[in-house]
Amino acid sequence: MWGIGQEGWLQLWSGFIGSVTGAIAATLVALLVLRRTNRHQRALAEDAAKKQAELAEKQLSEQRSSLEAQLRQQQEGLNRQLREQRLEARRERERAAMAVIVSGLTGLRAGAKHPDFDHRPHLDRVTEGIHRWRLEIGTSGVLGEELGAWPGFLWLAHDYVRRCRQNHEPYTEGAVKLYISCLDYLLDACLKWSESESDEYGALGNDMITFRNDFGEKTFKLENLRR
Template sequence: MENDLIVWFLVWHALVEGFAEARTTDEILWMNGATWAQLWSGVIGAVAGAGVAMHVLRRTLREQTRIAGENERVQRELAATASAAQAELAAKQLTEQRLALERQLKEQRDALNLQLQEQRLEAALNREHTAISELMAFFAAEMEGAFSFSLPEHKSFGRLMGAVARWQLESKDKALIEELTAWLETWGNLVRVVQDPDNFNLSRNDAMGMYVRITGSMMSFARDWPHADPKDKKGIMKRVASARAEVPDPNLDLDDVPVK
């Protein structure tokens, strides 16, 4: 802006001096004062118009530059806002995807744990049923021998003890574990009674009958226990305990053993 003013001042100064010279000499170069005045009037008009046009152009350019800068600033702000919104949306989507994945993994983990738990319970139940089956097979063989008046032997005690131990290992019922432990002592005493009934003031037939009843009671217990509900299990255990109580204790004095 200051340069423009200086240029305009110099032009105006030259024009003023030219007009002053024309008035004193009444002729400049080969033109008289009137012609020279007309020439300079046109030049002044052209220069003034060019100056105005240049001034307008410069202002227009400055305004366009300002508008362009403002537009660029607005575009940057809009781009930053859009980027922030996109980043926020992307973060929200990632969070939702992560939460959905975590829920899916948790559901899969819970389903797998449930499946493994069911498999463990099924495997334990199968092992328990296997032990019960072995126990029932043992009692069935013993009863078959009793019906043919074949005396039980102490060497078969190992089979009974193995089957009872396997059932106890698969059970968490404390009362059942204690009852099965009592079976071992009861069956050992029962074998002594059958092998030497006279020592307990019993006939052989009475001793064999007791053996069949007690063995059958234990066999029924093993058969009914897996499918009984908790209320029925109490009655089943009470019956087998009552049956075991019939077996005399070999450690009692003979005078204490009832005579039949």
């Protein structure tokens, strides 16, 4: 047929089938390669997207942590400023109370040697200043409790001098000096308070307790020394 023998047809069909088979095989290989390539690219894309998401999350976390740290620092700074302002305001109120105490003590000391001197307005100022200061430092601490005893103590010390004068005791002059020493002690204590921190108030309170407790012993010695 068409001048092609049987052997020629066999060769022709064999070549055709081989080429078709080769084309099919090449197509399958290409499809397989394409599939693998697509799968690899998809895996790369997914990995890149995952890394990008992780990086974005990390950056967001770092930004959030940095912002939180800044906010904490700002809050701590504000709290510190508020504490310092409250402390300074309290110290100013304490100084104002001390000024009232010093004013009253100065008046008492100026009239201590005069029998007709009216000490009550000045003692009232000392009492007012002490109460104002106790409102600031509290009344439960050593110093707060001890301060509460001093208005009455000063009144008794002054009354002791009054009775000595009234009875014309020979140790009256010594009693006046002893009374003035009480006023001077409290004046000196005010200076110490103004330069002290709150954690030193306990030692100041204990010192005041010792001084006040020694007053009775001093008056006893004074009376027996003059007899």
